[in-house]
Amino acid sequence: MVSRSGTGRSPVPSKCAHSGRSGNSRRPTGGRSLAAGLSVMLGARCWPVPAAGLVVCCGGMIELVSDEGRAAAWMMLGRTDLRVPRLGLGVMVWGDMAAAPRWNPARNAYGPTSSLDEQREALEVSLAAGVNLLDTAAMYGKGASERRVGELTEGNDVLIATKFPAGFFSRAASLPATLEASLARLRRPVVDLYQIHFPSRWMSIATLMNLMADAVEAGKVRAVGVSNYSAAQLRTAHAALSRRGIPLASNQVQYSLLHRQPEPNGVLDTCRELGVTLIAYMPLASGALTGKYTAANRPAGWRRYSSVYRGNGLATLERVNATLRDLAAQHDKTRSQIALRWLVQRHVLAIPGAKTGPQAADNAAALSFVLAESEMDALNTASS
Ligand code: NAP
Numbered sequence: 001m002v003s004r005s006g007t008g009r010s011p012v013p014s015k016c017a018h019s020g021r022s023g024n025s026r027r028p029t030g031g032r033s034l035a036a037g038l039s040v041m042l043g044a045r046c047w048p049v050p051a052a053g054l055v056v057c058c059g060g061m062i063e064l065v066s067d068e069g070r071a072a073a074w075m076m077l078g079r080t081d082l083r084v085p086r087l088g089l090g091v092m093v094w095g096d097m098a099a100a101p102r103w104n105p106a107r108n109a110y111g112p113t114s115s116l117d118e119q120r121e122a123l124e125v126s127l128a129a130g131v132n133l134l135d136t137a138a139m140y141g142k143g144a145s146e147r148r149v150g151e152l153t154e155g156n157d158v159l160i161a162t163k164f165p166a167g168f169f170s171r172a173a174s175l176p177a178t179l180e181a182s183l184a185r186l187r188r189p190v191v192d193l194y195q196i197h198f199p200s201r202w203m204s205i206a207t208l209m210n211l212m213a214d215a216v217e218a219g220k221v222r223a224v225g226v227s228n229y230s231a232a233q234l235r236t237a238h239a240a241l242s243r244r245g246i247p248l249a250s251n252q253v254q255y256s257l258l259h260r261q262p263e264p265n266g267v268l269d270t271c272r273e274l275g276v277t278l279i280a281y282m283p284l285a286s287g288a289l290t291g292k293y294t295a296a297n298r299p300a301g302w303r304r305y306s307s308v309y310r311g312n313g314l315a316t317l318e319r320v321n322a323t324l325r326d327l328a329a330q331h332d333k334t335r336s337q338i339a340l341r342w343l344v345q346r347h348v349l350a351i352p353g354a355k356t357g358p359q360a361a362d363n364a365a366a367l368s369f370v371l372a373e374s375e376m377d378a379l380n381t382a383s384s
Contacts, residue, residue, distance in 0.1 A: 073130050073367050075349070078249035079275040080223045082192060084159060086344050087367055088133035088351035089126045089360065090281065094119045095144030106140040110286070111300025114355035116148075121357030123152050129364035135252075135279070135351045137163035137197055138182050150187035160186055161193035161279075163227060164208075165200075172203040175211040179220060195225035195252055199233050209240035216246055225250035225279070231266035238274050248276050255280035255348060257289060257320050257339055257383040258308055268348075280343050283350035284336055291321050291335040316383065323382040327375055333365070340366035342379050 077084045094114075097107040107113075114122075126132070134153070136145045146162060153160070164170075166178050183189065194215065196208050215221040226237050229251050238248040251271055255262045255278065262268040262278065271278040284290055286303040295314050298304035307313040324335035331338070336352070340363060343350040354360035371379075 075277070077193065077223055078277045079247040080249045082159070082223045082249065084133050084349065085131050085367075086349065087131050087340065087364065088135050088161070088279070088349060089122070089131055090135045090351040090353035091119075091145055091149060092136070092140045092353055093145070093355065095141050095148035097141045097144050100141040100144055104139075104141060105302070106145060109302045118356045119148060120152055122354045122360035125357045125360045126354070126364055127156065127158065129361070129367070131360070131364045132157060133159040133161060133351070135161045138166040138178055139163070139197060143181070143185050146182055146185040150185050154187045159192040160188065161195060161225070162186065162191055163195045163197040165197065169202065172207045172211060175208065176215070179215055183220065190219060191221050193223045193225050193249060194221040195227045195250070196237075198228040199230070205233060205236045206240045209237055210244065213241060213244035213246050223249040225252060227252035229253075229267075231270040234267065234270050234274065234276065238276065248274065250277040250279045250349070252279035252281055254282050255343065256283045256285045257342060257379060258285040258313075258317060260383060278348040280348045280350040283340055283343050283352050288317055289320070289324065289335060289339040291324060319382045320379070323378055327371070327378070331369055333369060334362055336362055337366045337369075338371070338379075341369065341371050342376065345371055345376060
């Protein structure tokens with residue numbers, strides 16, 4: 001494992017050979033050709049270009065795309081200078097859940113949790129594949145997930161995203177103390193991405209963003225994100241942080257082939273317009289897109305009651321799974337990999353949950369192939 005000092009950063013060359021800011025095109029055709037060995041200018045930094053390819057600017061965000069049209073394995077988070085992998089690892093159900101209340105989703109939504117050894121293997125496999133961004137939250141298992149992350153990642157080269165608050169009825173004023181408690185459980189002095197978990201009528205967005213900005217200025221947080229924010233709430237948060245000179249890095253929302261609401265509700269477009277990365281949670285629809293569950297063979301935990309196993313939801317699941325099965329066979333990949341790849345090629349950052357090493361390895365391989373435009377269209381049609 002590499003030391004933490006290198007986390008998320010590339011060596012910075014002394015002289016930048018190219019500026020990568022080439023407009024607001026969302027398609028590779030709007031990008032700019034670069035030769036290997038050169039570098040792109042992003043904010044105040046230069047980043048080396050790993051191979052010949054294009055620079056794509058999406059709402060001011062930078063992505064590298066190879067000559068084959070394949071997205072590089074990493075991207076910049078929003079308009080920050082935090083370099084992140086194109087796929088993360090969701091660890092909501094990791095840790096010892098014994099102390100968590102029975103209603104806590106991390107304890108009961110997904111059935112039995114995996115063992116410490118299985119979670120360690122999932123982490124090692126992910127890091128080996130370059131997936132070094134872990135997503136957790138203070139609420140998951142009443143701190144159990146963060147505690148497990150701290151135990152497994154101490155001294156490793158990982159990026160940690162976590163979330164405030166610790167409870168549904170928390171007040172904004174508890175943010176500094178909650179952050180300190182998270183840092184203690186995570187066993188590190190700084191959180192790479194600190195996110196507001198959900199909008200709350202008890203907490204004003206402007207107050208929260210000011211507290212976040214204070215935490216950034218205090219060196220305890222590197223990038224600020226939100227989660228489950230609507231397009232309007234996203235604009236409010238973005239404007240409040242801008243007044244402090246800090247970019248809003250991300251909005252984490254549910255997004256998958258079975259849950260495409262970020263498209264009609266304007267969240268995806270607003271993210272692109274503001275240069276905010278959309279982080280897709282439940283990208284495998286809680287396991288439904290792996291193909292291993294059906295109406296007759298539902299998963300363990302509360303997720304078995306999901307609408308995807310009933311009525312119209314079931315009809316869509318069966319249609320999408322049939323398309324995933326066909327594409328998986330053509331590419332010699334798994335259905336999970338096709339479902340995740342669809343998100344990667346929509347330029348969002350998916351954070352699939354993995355309970356074990358084999359699941360983590362399976363998911364990480366979504367970074368290693370490309371779906372053709374016609375195949376993306378087939379998935380769009382099946383999931384509409
Ligand atoms: P998910 O990623 O759609 O599904 C994860 C589940 O699918 C795993 O627990 C596992 O369960 C199964 N699975 C994963 N990879 C697999 C593979 N390759 N092959 C077969 N089965 C596989 O849903 P999620 O875990 O709820 O979401 C991911 C992350 O998003 C969470 O860990 C959390 O960090 C975040 N999240 C955020 C929010 C929020 O409000 N911000 C809400 C929910 C989640 P089984 O093996 O038991 O089937």
